[in-house]
Amino acid sequence: DRATHGSVETAKTVALKHDTVPPREAMTSNQGLKISDDQNSEKAGVRGGSLLEDFLLREKITAFDHERIPERVVHARGAAAHGVFEAYEDLGALTMASPFAAKGKQTPVFVRFSTVAGSRGSADTPRDVRGFAVKFYTDTGVWDLVGNDMPVFFINDAIKFPDLIHAVKPEPHVEIPQAASAHDTFWDFASLSPETAHMLMWTMSDRALPRSFAHMEGFGVHTWRLVDAKGGSRFVKFHWKPVKGVHSQVWDEAQKTSGKDADYQRREMFESIERGDFLEWELGLQIVEETDEFAFDFDLLDSTKLIPEELVPVRPVGKLTLNRNPDNYFAETEQVAFCVSHVVPGIDFTNDPLLQGRLHSYLDTQLRRIGPNFAELPINRPLNPVSNNRRDGFAKATIHPGRVSYFPSALGGTHPAHQPKAPDAFRSYAEKVDGHKIRARSTSFTDYFSQATMFWNSMASWEKDHIVAGFAFELNQCETKAVPKAVMANLLVNIHPDLAARVAEETGLDIAECQRVAPKPVVTETAAPAEMPSGRL
Numbered sequence: 001d002r003a004t005h006g007s008v009e010t011a012k013t014v015a016l017k018h019d020t021v022p023p024r025e026a027m028t029s030n031q032g033l034k035i036s037d038d039q040n041s042e043k044a045g046v047r048g049g050s051l052l053e054d055f056l057l058r059e060k061i062t063a064f065d066h067e068r069i070p071e072r073v074v075h076a077r078g079a080a081a082h083g084v085f086e087a088y089e090d091l092g093a094l095t096m097a098s099p100f101a102a103k104g105k106q107t108p109v110f111v112r113f114s115t116v117a118g119s120r121g122s123a124d125t126p127r128d129v130r131g132f133a134v135k136f137y138t139d140t141g142v143w144d145l146v147g148n149d150m151p152v153f154f155i156n157d158a159i160k161f162p163d164l165i166h167a168v169k170p171e172p173h174v175e176i177p178q179a180a181s182a183h184d185t186f187w188d189f190a191s192l193s194p195e196t197a198h199m200l201m202w203t204m205s206d207r208a209l210p211r212s213f214a215h216m217e218g219f220g221v222h223t224w225r226l227v228d229a230k231g232g233s234r235f236v237k238f239h240w241k242p243v244k245g246v247h248s249q250v251w252d253e254a255q256k257t258s259g260k261d262a263d264y265q266r267r268e269m270f271e272s273i274e275r276g277d278f279l280e281w282e283l284g285l286q287i288v289e290e291t292d293e294f295a296f297d298f299d300l301l302d303s304t305k306l307i308p309e310e311l312v313p314v315r316p317v318g319k320l321t322l323n324r325n326p327d328n329y330f331a332e333t334e335q336v337a338f339c340v341s342h343v344v345p346g347i348d349f350t351n352d353p354l355l356q357g358r359l360h361s362y363l364d365t366q367l368r369r370i371g372p373n374f375a376e377l378p379i380n381r382p383l384n385p386v387s388n389n390r391r392d393g394f395a396k397a398t399i400h401p402g403r404v405s406y407f408p409s410a411l412g413g414t415h416p417a418h419q420p421k422a423p424d425a426f427r428s429y430a431e432k433v434d435g436h437k438i439r440a441r442s443t444s445f446t447d448y449f450s451q452a453t454m455f456w457n458s459m460a461s462w463e464k465d466h467i468v469a470g471f472a473f474e475l476n477q478c479e480t481k482a483v484p485k486a487v488m489a490n491l492l493v494n495i496h497p498d499l500a501a502r503v504a505e506e507t508g509l510d511i512a513e514c515q516r517v518a519p520k521p522v523v524t525e526t527a528a529p530a531e532m533p534s535g536r537l
């Protein structure tokens with residue numbers, strides 16, 4: 001039950017829990033019937049047919065038949081741990097979000113790490129992005145910070161997400177390959193979508209091969225919004241900085257690890273926690289005042305861009321410690337439901353069009369994956385009481401008494417009332433919105449290459465070697481020879497001539513020929529943002 005949430009157990013108690021074999025309880029059926037024998041089915045004579053009346057056989061087999069739920073459509077493979085977030089200081093001047101209300105305040109958390117492309121049974125160490133999803137059980141409700149281990153994303157409008165994922169997942173006719181990116185369809189999509197350039201640099205770098213979960217950074221990716229108690233607001237980017245530092249495997253090592261131990265990273269995290277070597281991160285914030293919304297040469301709403309730390313330093317505000325393994329993988333790690341729409345007072349959204357689409361997608365997919373009452377499962381329940389008029393649906397656990405399940409009502413009973421005056425009630429930030437309805441992308445999103453180039457320029461020479469090797473490996477895997485040519489002509493030459501020349505050398509591509517034959521990128525319709533000062537970009 002929820003009693004397991006949030007308690008910070010020491011390594012000793014954790015170890016004890018696993019070493020002690022408790023006395024066996026009497027086995028019962030789901031209806032509480034004591035079972036005399038669950039190893040033999042009931043038969044008509046010892047060698048006769050099994051009897052249809054054997055309800056214990058049917059109950060056991062039926063439960064087994066229904067053990068699987070759909071795996072996550074992305075991020076299917078994951079591992080998780082419980083822990084605590086502790087605030088370094090009172091951040092009330094910036095946000096009323098409760099985890100930051102006082103120095104030393106502790107908030108229980110559950111964190112799930114994942115790969116993106118592979119299925120639930122795939123390996124831990126492919127070249128891929130990693131999910132870094134944090135559920136804060138705050139005293140004002142659940143707040144989910146659903147991030148990745150890279151600060152930017154492949155696309156900047158959610159409507160392209162099904163295309164991106166269909167391109168990166170195994171090809172539909174043969175379900176090959178399981179590896180994240182090494183195939184024609186992914187590179188075909190990328191070569192025609194120049195907004196992927198920056199993220200491709202991250203995924204071809206060592207960042208896509210983390211050594212362990214404890215050695216990964218985490219990022220909220222989008223620009224989010226902090227809101228203070230007076231209704232003031234500022235923009236924020238969230239960063240998780242691993243206390244152990246950032247470390248990676250090299251590609252050859254990662255491939256061998258996959259072959260030797262597909263569970264390498266989940267095992268490593270489980271064992272670290274069992275021996276008391278807890279996983280730790282600092283949470284950092286990059287704060288941008290609303291008045292500085294247009295102070296950068298990129299758009300804060302474009303998720304393919306990061307804010308360089310030289311421009312806006314990361315301010316450490318608290319520490320995350322993962323100190324307790326789940327007791328049951330399915331009940332906790334598999335059934336946990338992270339949603340970007342789970343926010344608390346003090347945290348709010350921006351108009352980032354990738355974030356806006358995610359706000360719909362997570363709830364929608366979880367209704368399908370775990371059902372309409374997923375929020376009632378122990379791992380998903382908030383610590384504070386839940387009280388509303390939602391009722392019924394598959395697997396409803398809560399028993400609501402009385403006949404009133406609507407508002408308003410003068411009939412009495414236990415129905416809850418909304419709280420128009422409560423200072424701790426959630427109110428959306430009253431952002432001013434004024435525009436024409438238009439299906440388009442802002443021209444402030446069309447600088448595809450500057451930050452990809454910045455990434456290349458910021459690398460040490462050995463890191464550049466690894467990036468070149470990453471691209472060369474991937475492009476050499478492509479079976480359709482036109483695909484690497486398009487990657488070269490539409491992406492690499494625009495990122496940096498050295499990168500293009502070195503990848504050409506490793507792949508045998510002729511840059512001039514690539515430029516002659518490559519199909520042109522698909523530039524989606526764009527419109528100038530009237531509200532941005534002209535000439536800024």
Ligand code: HEM
Nearest residue numbers: 072075112131132133147148153158161221357358361365
């Ligand atoms: C799952 C991150 C973009 C749809 C996840 C998970 C993470 C994540 C960490 C795994 C959650 C878990 O551990 O249970 C991100 C980030 C994104 C991004 C950082 C971009 C910045 C999107 C977009 C969509 C989307 C644009 C759709 C429009 C989904 C879905 C799941 C998922 C459907 C499966 C959720 C479930 O079944 O529990 N994402 N994602 N994501 N994401 Fe995203």
